[in-house]
Amino acid sequence: MSSVSDDGPGTTLSRDEVHSLLASRWRRYLLYCLFLYTAPVSLATVADTVTEFEHGVPAPTVPDERLSVYMRLYHTHVPKLDAADVVDYDQSEDSLTHATAFSELVPFLREDAHDDLAEDVSWPIER
Numbered sequence: 001m002s003s004v005s006d007d008g009p010g011t012t013l014s015r016d017e018v019h020s021l022l023a024s025r026w027r028r029y030l031l032y033c034l035f036l037y038t039a040p041v042s043l044a045t046v047a048d049t050v051t052e053f054e055h056g057v058p059a060p061t062v063p064d065e066r067l068s069v070y071m072r073l074y075h076t077h078v079p080k081l082d083a084a085d086v087v088d089y090d091q092s093e094d095s096l097t098h099a100t101a102f103s104e105l106v107p108f109l110r111e112d113a114h115d116d117l118a119e120d121v122s123w124p125i126e127r
Contacts, residue, residue, distance in 0.1 A: 012100065012104065013084065013086075017084060018104070018105065021080065021084055021086060021105065022109070024077060025116065026050060026054075026069070026072065027077045028109065028112055028116055029050045029053055029116070030046055030073060030081070030087075031081075031102075031105060033049050034087070034096065034098055036049065039096070039098055041097075042094055042096075043070065043074060043078065043094045044070065044094065046073065046096065047059070047066060047070035047073055048066065054069065078096070082099075084101060085100045086099055086102050086105060087099050087102065
């Protein structure tokens with residue numbers, strides 16, 4: 001699904017693909033989780049973290065929202081990132097790891113982290 005980029009040698013994602021992949025706040029949150037946790041990380045853990053970030057409360061206190069987040073990640077966001085070779089999703093383990101093109105998004109994620117992440121959240125991504 002990735003194409004040769006017009007942004008220079010050594011890249012696999014085009015500028016349009018980068019913008020499309022990072023257009024969703026939930027996809028950015030998912031990718032931030034790959035900085036926060038040691039890979040592989042379970043999709044359930046990612047869903048909990050995204051739920052907590054999105055709603056500002058522990059995931060167990062909002063089970064319906066947590067299930068909705070999990071389902072949207074599973075059906076929409078993970079497949080898009082997996083197809084672009086940004087993450088590898090292991091369905092049998094329900095887990096995510098970095099894939100080849102992940103590193104191409106890191107500079108953009110660092111820029112977006114300041115706007116996306118609360119100042120009081122300790123994230124291991126440079127802000």
